Amino acid sequence: MQRALSVSRDRFADWYQAVVREADMAETSPVRGAMVIKPWGWGVWEQIQGELDRRIKATGHENAYFPLFIPLSFIAKEAEHVEGFAKEMAVVTHHRLKNIDGKLVPDPDAKLEEPLVVRPTSETIIGDAFSRWIKSHRDLPLLINQWANVVRWEMRPRLFLRTTEFLWQEGHTAHATVQDAVEETHRMLEVYRAFSEDVLAMPVIAGEKPENERFPGAVNTYSIEAMMQDGKALQAGTSHFLGTHFAEAQNIKFQNDAGGMDFCNTTSWGVSTRLIGGVIMTHGDDDGLRLPPAIAPRQIVVVPMLRDKPEDAEVLAYCEHLVKALNGLTVFGQPVRALLDIKKIKSAEKRWNWVRKGAPLIVEVGPRDAAGGNVTYMRRDDLRDGDKVKSIVKPRVDFIEGAVQLLAEIQAGMYADAKARLDNNIKRDITSWDGLTAYFGDDEDSFKGWVRVAWGKPTGADLEAIGQKLKTLKLTIRNAPGDQPKEFAACIFSGKPGVEEVLIGRAY
Template sequence: PLLTNQWANVVRWEMRTRMFLRTSEFLWQEGHTAHETREDALAETHRALEMYRACAEDDLALSVIAGEKPENERFPGAVETWSIEAMMQDGKALQAGTSHYLGTNFAHAAGIQYQDREGAQQYCHTTSWGVSTRLIGGVIMTHGDDDGLRVPPAIAPHQIVIIPMLRDAPEDAALIDYCEQVRATLATQTALGERVRVLLDTKPGKAAAKRWDWVRKGAPIIIEVGPRDMADGKLAVLRRDALWNTGNGKPAFTYPAREEFVAGAGELLEAIQQALYTEARERRDANITRGVSEWQAVIDHFEKGGKYPGWVEVEWSRPTGAALEKVVEQLKSAKLTIRNVPSGAPAASGPCIFTGEPAAERILIARAY
């Protein structure tokens, strides 16, 4: 096969922009591949989707649902379109990546051919797949809180930030030297398959102000070190994902010994990564309503289901033609869309919520960005 990877920027004149999600210019990564057979092209389509799922869940700590898009949501000209869908904190869906099997449609249009084993010219089976900077928006809306960003350690530029509590005093030099020793030792540790990324913040300013600057930026672990900590061989450690002490409402600092913290830093970063993913997954699962069997119940759910109604899973007969157009109009009137047919979902067993005919599969319905 011919496998092409592309990094590009795209300009489109959006009338109503939304930061990171729908912008006049965005950056994306996409792949374009050409194959001999349908089977090879479909395998590549699913390989790319799995690559995006793994990136979203393992690196970005987004909990996504992979599945095939219905006919009306396919990329124009595609035979099949597959997506990963993430739920934001407001319950809306975000399409986080797509992968398309294009059949030979684009090969015919663009004259993409290969010479087969008998020497004859044949049209290629092609695929296309991509993600964009809207993934940044997905990370912000999934993990952010009232205090700012919470960046998963796997993608954080600085996984640990060390802030010396400088006082414009002679002992500042010794404190900075001590913090540099801590930084250097931490940088030899590994987390999530890579060396730990540590920053020593010595820029001017009060330690408390710098701490909240890094809280807003989402650094996974923030360490403050004062003269007393240096004397005691301890560190004041703050986890960004567990910022507040529920008992007194103050920052939830812990005070481990320096050697103890350094030895466990990698495991702690991995625990933070897992905690953010688990939080996203549990929130998503808690906000998917299943067992809805009537269209009016879907309408009621989204109109009366509170500020954040989440998603609804229903069964449908996979209608086509005029019947599908009617379904699309029903959904459009309620400002809803079909997100995808979840891979691995239980088989449908009841009637289609739209047509009353025997259902063929389960689909997810949601409001979306």
């Protein structure tokens, strides 16, 4: 069968790269690990930003912006934080270049007194501002978000999933009490869960990270974990309760209502352009990308069948009327995004380009449709019947009237499919280390999904040892899901009584 993509999902890594390229999302750049995000990929990010920003503001947060450069001494203030990020930091040491023997080099006379790091995350520079902004318990809670780029010098970049520079939002909040801060941490985890499921149609499991997977400097880290089509886990968002670690390191204090001085409890939380990688690996198929309508930059693309003949004008006028009517509709609380594609390329090619890009509805209109008052359309979520592409003919009025419903139906269907995959591939009947080894050890490459097992929640060196053991199977503990049962089986690592259930799987 002829597919729109030359690689299929059985070569998942190659397939992923093919989708990113063929859907015209992004490309590599001359700077290793840094990507160029092309208009279609950027359009998806804009939709993600727009909707998530509304939700962040709806929970009481305000946007602000902090510097890209952070004084080295700031990073050094929180011990665990330094250790966690030291190995992947870009450092600015000079502020001028000089031509020496025909070569442009950093001017030795322009060395900075104190080196600046390019932010890998902004706890420290924002904490510094917080220490000046907060005086009284009346200033709390302080709820700030920033949309920014950050840099982490990664060894093995992968477009969208792990790039040296990436885009994200990072929320930073300060609270008077532990309880307030913990509630905030959970509130934002829930915002991420709902956003991922409702908007990205990407089901996730929200839960707490084990101690060894915590954010450097956090008291607790929570994550949402999504299952990709190869069964691997993608950490799609994190929310951290930081306790008073950063407040103590940076002197973020307030005067309480009894007149005494207390340290703030702080939180931070973020999601990044990695979400786009998650959408690709959750919804893509062998014809390319499939975008959930809620984030598709173009939800309905109208392709006129033009033939360089006089009747083209009628077809175009008919299409313009159609697109105008569609753009006047509202779906998911936003105006419908419909496009009339009048590029001067062959219609058949337009169709396949939009298939690869994952536009949810592709409408083709020829002279006969125009004359009969019809449209012919394809659903990207249900593209083929065997080898044949499914084309549906409908009166134009009916299509316009049903368009919002149809987009909602596509969104819901994509979620349901992904949800079924997640639910059906969490294995719950493994009760021992041997069972785990047998399940994951037999074939490295096949689809495994995750397992959910009971454990004794060890800490310190015991946990470290388990981590090492799991590593031999390329496994990690993803999180301890929020919905825990009342009773637990024995710990699969120690055989002692279990106290918690955790998800284990391979991860990106």
